[in-house]
Amino acid sequence: MRPRRGQDSSNTGPTGVASASGDLVLSSLTKRFGPFTAVDGLDLTIAQGSFFALLGPSGCGKTTTLRMIAGLEQPTVGEIRIGEHEITYDKPYRRPVNTVFQSYALFPHLSVRENVAFGLKRRRSDSVASQVAEVLELTELQGLADRKPAQLSGGQQQRVALARAIVNKPAVLLLDEPLGALDLKLRRQMQVELKRIQTEVGLTFVHVTHDQEEAMTMADTIAVMNAGRIEQLGAPAELYELPATTFAANFLGQSNLIRATVAQRQPDAATVALPDGGLVAVPSGRLPAGIAEVWVGVRPEKISVHEAADRADPAGHTAGRNRIPAAVVTDASFMGVSTQYLVRTPWQQELMVFEQNRGGATIFRPGDRVSLSFATEHTFALDAGQDAEAGIELDEALG
Amino acid sequence: MTTTVGQRPAGAKPATIPARRRRSAWTVLRENVVWVVAALALVYLLLPNLVVVLFSFNKPNGRFNYTWQRFSLDAWLHPCAAPGMCESLSLSLKIGVVATVVATLLGTMIAFALARYRFHGRAGSNLLIFLPMATPEVVMGSSLLTLFVSMGIPLGRVTILIAHIMFCLSYVVVTVKARIAGLDPRLEQAAADLYANEWQTFRRITLPLVAPGIAAGALLAFSLSFDDYIVTNFNASNASITFPMYVWGAAARGTPVQINVIGTAMFVLAVLAVALGQLAGRRRSRAH
Numbered sequence: 122m123r124p125r126r127g128q129d130s131s132n133t134g135p136t137g138v139a140s141a142s143g144d145l146v147l148s149s150l151t152k153r154f155g156p157f158t159a160v161d162g163l164d165l166t167i168a169q170g171s172f173f174a175l176l177g178p179s180g181c182g183k184t185t186t187l188r189m190i191a192g193l194e195q196p197t198v199g200e201i202r203i204g205e206h207e208i209t210y211d212k213p214y215r216r217p218v219n220t221v222f223q224s225y226a227l228f229p230h231l232s233v234r235e236n237v238a239f240g241l242k243r244r245r246s247d248s249v250a251s252q253v254a255e256v257l258e259l260t261e262l263q264g265l266a267d268r269k270p271a272q273l274s275g276g277q278q279q280r281v282a283l284a285r286a287i288v289n290k291p292a293v294l295l296l297d298e299p300l301g302a303l304d305l306k307l308r309r310q311m312q313v314e315l316k317r318i319q320t321e322v323g324l325t326f327v328h329v330t331h332d333q334e335e336a337m338t339m340a341d342t343i344a345v346m347n348a349g350r351i352e353q354l355g356a357p358a359e360l361y362e363l364p365a366t367t368f369a370a371n372f373l374g375q376s377n378l379i380r381a382t383v384a385q386r387q388p389d390a391a392t393v394a395l396p397d398g399g400l401v402a403v404p405s406g407r408l409p410a411g412i413a414e415v416w417v418g419v420r421p422e423k424i425s426v427h428e429a430a431d432r433a434d435p436a437g438h439t440a441g442r443n444r445i446p447a448a449v450v451t452d453a454s455f456m457g458v459s460t461q462y463l464v465r466t467p468w469q470q471e472l473m474v475f476e477q478n479r480g481g482a483t484i485f486r487p488g489d490r491v492s493l494s495f496a497t498e499h500t501f502a503l504d505a506g507q508d509a510e511a512g513i514e515l516d517e518a519l520g
Numbered sequence: 521m522t523t524t525v526g527q528r529p530a531g532a533k534p535a536t537i538p539a540r541r542r543r544s545a546w547t548v549l550r551e552n553v554v555w556v557v558a559a560l561a562l563v564y565l566l567l568p569n570l571v572v573v574l575f576s577f578n579k580p581n582g583r584f585n586y587t588w589q590r591f592s593l594d595a596w597l598h599p600c601a602a603p604g605m606c607e608s609l610s611l612s613l614k615i616g617v618v619a620t621v622v623a624t625l626l627g628t629m630i631a632f633a634l635a636r637y638r639f640h641g642r643a644g645s646n647l648l649i650f651l652p653m654a655t656p657e658v659v660m661g662s663s664l665l666t667l668f669v670s671m672g673i674p675l676g677r678v679t680i681l682i683a684h685i686m687f688c689l690s691y692v693v694v695t696v697k698a699r700i701a702g703l704d705p706r707l708e709q710a711a712a713d714l715y716a717n718e719w720q721t722f723r724r725i726t727l728p729l730v731a732p733g734i735a736a737g738a739l740l741a742f743s744l745s746f747d748d749y750i751v752t753n754f755n756a757s758n759a760s761i762t763f764p765m766y767v768w769g770a771a772a773r774g775t776p777v778q779i780n781v782i783g784t785a786m787f788v789l790a791v792l793a794v795a796l797g798q799l800a801g802r803r804r805s806r807a808h
């Protein structure tokens with residue numbers, strides 16, 4: 122369950138300059154509410170200037186983590202540093218950190234302009250008016266500067282909350298599901314906007330979200346969090362292509378997980394036996410060391426469906442592809458850009474397959490006998506000690 | 521309704537008109553029933569005030585200002601001519617102001633303590649703070665009298681003030697506490713997040729947002745103190761006659777027109793204050 126990858130390789134930020142001076146570092150950060158552990162020994166380094174997404178199901182401790190970074194909650198154990206400065210027990214107003222609250226928390230008695238100027242005035246900053254004007258322009262709020270928050274739409278309020286935080290140019294900007302209340306269209310629009318602002322201003326963003334798509338499109342690094350712990354950490358593509366736990370495999374996108382036993386380990390590729398006894402290949406780097414029982418995983422869109430072969434062979438692998446020759450389509454839904462199949466294997470497991478509609482390919486019907494194939498390099502294996510269903514309902518419940 | 525008649529093409533039968541008109545009149549009444557009721561309610565509410573105003577311009581024969589004789593500005597030109605009245609008025613105002621200030625300050629602090637902190641005896645305090653509101657004034661007045669007498673505290677302004685602060689306090693606490701309860705704690709957290717220390721957060725966020733509650737509590741306290749008769753009467757001496765006591769006492773001896781002058785002035789002041797508040801509110805909302 123340890124994060125598979127540290128901070129070393131990727132997070133150099135949009136400017137491309139690796140810098141340790143302003144990195145946000147959490148060390149064994151823990152928060153307990155009575156007997157309940159909300160955040161459990163978090164170890165994280167978030168590079169200066171990077172866009173970091175914290176992704177996880179409801180109640181996994183995302184908000185609590187942000188609140189500890191902001192100073193609104195005291196950690197039970199652990200340490201928070203920004204660069205060389207330890208800020209674990211500093212008052213919130215002494216930290217170079219600003220938050221965009223999930224509920225916006227705009228000051229109702231102050232105008233948009235006064236809301237945005239609030240932080241600058243408290244720090245007795247020079248040229249408050251010009252800085253505010255600049256940020257209002259960035260967030261396209263110029264025309265609304267004299268309105269009260271109650272006179273704004275949800276999306277406009279969201280932008281005020283954002284403007285109020287970024288105008289201070291904090292070392293770290295915390296965003297707690299800031300787009301949660303918006304409709305899909307506005308949400309996509311704001312995602313683009315947020316990313317643009319982050320790139321333009323070059324701040325460190327820690328963005329909490331339920332929405333895996335949002336995390337994958339926006340973030341340089343994603344941390345998948347579950348029950349107070351980080352399940353996996355990495356660049357979006359890396360996380361998606363090579364999940365480290367069944368939770369990550371199911372929570373981020375969908376996965377087919379097939380129970381298997383390791384048959385042979387070789388330096389470049391290992392073979393594992395599927396329930397029908399057939400051997401499929403898994404690249405050695407994608408097979409955890411020292412275990413015999415595994416879940417063999419493959420993403421639905423990585424599987425191709427073909428006409429069934431004449432003979433019902435067991436599963437096997439040839440020419441860089443793993444094959445499951447004798448399967449039956451149980452459900453087919455045409456989705457426009459793709460067709461989604463449920464296909465039953467000889468060992469009575471239903472696999473999910475998304476096939477792109479490139480035109481010309483046969484569309485199979487329920488009852489058709491088919492064979493499946495997927496590239497060995499898209500195959501991964503996870504320790505079978507884990508629940509294959511972990512993260513599934515959570516993901517579905519959150520839509 | 522008649523316009524439609526006029527626009528009728530020539531030759532249309534006029535026979536249908538009375539029926540239409542009767543129905544229209546009924547409709548008019550039905551549509552305006554809210555206004556009619558509102559006007560009646562307003563008359564009911566304001567008639568006593570109008571009588572007070574009217575009789576402040578009266579020149580009664582004798583001591584009682586109960587029947588209209590003739591118009592006069594005497595009372596308005598000499599408001600303090602009625603012996604003892606202006607002294608009692610100024611005493612009531614002084615007590616009202618001091619009681620309001622003290623009760624509002626204490627009450628606001630108590631409200632914050634009760635709303636924001638968990639401490640030993642909080643539930644008890646919450647309950648006890650309601651007691652003065654629930655106790656009949658006669659009971660409160662007489663028990664205070666017993667207390668003061670048994671403690672040997674001489675009755676007078678001080679005892680009145682103590683009594684007034686005591687019952688005003690509950691009202692202030694209750695109003696301010698309701699306002700604090702409606703305050704989103706995240707606003708204060710957001711302020712702290714935006715570099716405001718504890719004092720700045722209180723001054724810039726908490727206080728302005730709770731202010732309407734404090735103002736309402738203060739107004740309530742002043743009007744309660746200013747017109748309290750029962751509790752005051754128990755705990756006053758002959759040297760500390762408040763305005764309500766004066767009016768009551770005067771009612772037996774005779775009612776000087778000046779009482780109506782004060783009544784009218786208070787009424788006009790109150791209406792003016794409300795109107796100004798509304799005007800300011802409208803201007804503020806129009807500015808944005």
Ligand SMILES: Nc1ncnc2c1ncn2[C@@H]1O[C@H](COP(=O)(O)OP(=O)(O)OP(=O)(O)O)[C@@H](O)[C@H]1O
Binds near residue numbers: 177181182
């Ligand atoms: N003050 C508190 N007292 C007790 N438990 C708390 C407190 N705050 C949070 N928790 C618990 O800690 C856990 C994590 O809460 P947190 O708010 O961090 O979740 P989250 O990941 O932000 O969830 P969501 O996505 O729903 O916002 C939850 O189970 C919550 O019930």
Ligand SMILES: [Mg+2]
Binds near residue numbers: 183
């Ligand atoms: Mg949350």
